[in-house]
Amino acid sequence: MSLEEVSVFSPEATNVFFSNASETDYRNYTALFEDFPWYPGIAITAVYGLIILVGLVGNITLIKIFCTVKSMRSVPNLFISSLALGDLLLLVTCAPVDASRYLADKWLFGRVGCKLIPFIQLTSVGVSVFTLTALSADRYKAIVRPMDIQTSHATAKICIRAALIWMFSMVLAIPEAIFSDLHAFYIAETNETFVTCAPYPHSGDLHPKIHSMVSFLIFYIIPLFIISVYYYFIAKNLIRSASNMPVEGNVHVRRQIESRKRLAKTVLVFVGLFAICWLPNHVIYLYRSYHYSEVDTSLLHYVTSICARLLAFSNSCVNPFALYLLSKSFQKQFNNQLCCCRATLLIRSQSMGRSTTRMTSLKSTNHSVASFSLINGNHICHEGCV
Numbered sequence: 492m493s494l495e496e497v498s499v500f501s502p503e504a505t506n507v508f509f510s511n512a513s514e515t516d517y518r519n520y521t522a523l524f525e526d527f528p529w530y531p532g533i534a535i536t537a538v539y540g541l542i543i544l545v546g547l548v549g550n551i552t553l554i555k556i557f558c559t560v561k562s563m564r565s566v567p568n569l570f571i572s573s574l575a576l577g578d579l580l581l582l583v584t585c586a587p588v589d590a591s592r593y594l595a596d597k598w599l600f601g602r603v604g605c606k607l608i609p610f611i612q613l614t615s616v617g618v619s620v621f622t623l624t625a626l627s628a629d630r631y632k633a634i635v636r637p638m639d640i641q642t643s644h645a646t647a648k649i650c651i652r653a654a655l656i657w658m659f660s661m662v663l664a665i666p667e668a669i670f671s672d673l674h675a676f677y678i679a680e681t682n683e684t685f686v687t688c689a690p691y692p693h694s695g696d697l698h699p700k701i702h703s704m705v706s707f708l709i710f711y712i713i714p715l716f717i718i719s720v721y722y723y724f725i726a727k728n729l730i731r732s733a734s735n736m737p738v739e740g741n742v743h744v745r746r747q748i749e750s751r752k753r754l755a756k757t758v759l760v761f762v763g764l765f766a767i768c769w770l771p772n773h774v775i776y777l778y779r780s781y782h783y784s785e786v787d788t789s790l791l792h793y794v795t796s797i798c799a800r801l802l803a804f805s806n807s808c809v810n811p812f813a814l815y816l817l818s819k820s821f822q823k824q825f826n827n828q829l830c831c832c833r834a835t836l837l838i839r840s841q842s843m844g845r846s847t848t849r850m851t852s853l854k855s856t857n858h859s860v861a862s863f864s865l866i867n868g869n870h871i872c873h874e875g876c877v
């Protein structure tokens with residue numbers, strides 16, 4: 492699914508998106524835009540900035556923990572690291588581009604950017620949903636078929652799987668780069684035409700419909716269906732294991748089952764967050780694809796488009812904090828990272844304070860020596876003299 496198709500609403504259309512609103516709303520919002528023409532764009536961009544900042548802190552910390560702490564390098568955590576890397580890619584490249592649309596009245600990144608940005612965005616979405624599918628398959632093997640798990644070279648095999656997911660996502664995103672281009676759109680209410688980045692021109696109806704439906708199936712419906720099947724068997728197995736376990740069962744077995752439950756719950760939360768955050772974006776994209784020759788300038792469409800995009804990008808920053816709430820081991824490591832950062836900042840501030848004190852002391856000493864020599868030379872220099 493192309494970010495640019497979702498973002499096809501141009502700032503040129505802001506003057507007419509109230510056409511379907513009530514007369515009172517129209518007067519209020521028109522007065523607002525006349526008094527503060529940049530206020531909506533600045534407010535929306537500020538929200539984007541907050542999402543990017545929170546996402547960078549969370550995902551970079553998560554990747555750093557899994558890379559530096561050897562005890563955290565498990566199979567699920569390797570997949571989660573790959574997921575965090577895809578989220579970082581989306582936040583660094585696509586989120587600022589999408590935010591810039593509310594501050595500029597034209598596409599700023601040229602034809603190359605029009606092809607590259609949708610490719611990166613779709614690659615990131617593919618990495619997210621296919622990694623979640625792989626995580627669900629891994630939990631299925633660990634809980635339902637534990638005897639099938641191979642311990643030899645497990646880390647190398649998982650890294651290869653993660654790399655294959657990235658390659659597969661890139662291959663699926665190639666058509667996005669090929670067909671995305673700068674296209675002109677016409678607004679009938681104001682008799683204006685604006686140029687923006689979109690996957691197809693507005694002249695044809697068949698391509699947008701096929702594109703939106705295929706994207707919806709490949710990057711949403713089919714992966715979530717496969718994940719649902721995996722979790723059906725996981726839940727069935729866990730319920731059966733709990734019912735068959737004696738009251739005074741093996742403590743080690745109980746701990747193992749609880750650990751598997753926690754991991755399965757974590758992956759399920761990730762899947763649920765992805766499904767919730769990306770569904771509105773897919774729905775709006777489908778709606779626009781079936782009304783591609785028109786630009787919907789209603790207030791409802793404008794607000795829902797903004798909310799859908801912000802919700803989709805927020806999915807790239809929530810996983811580390813969901814993991815923080817669900818995993819005690821990750822919570823401990825995350826707190827350690829924060830403590831290390833605080834200690835580093837404290838040491839730097841102390842060293843800067845000491846340096847400032849030394850400089851002040853040296854200046855005072857030099858000033859005293861200079862004053863003493865001047866007095867002895869029968870020249871008295873008051874403060875502020877040259």
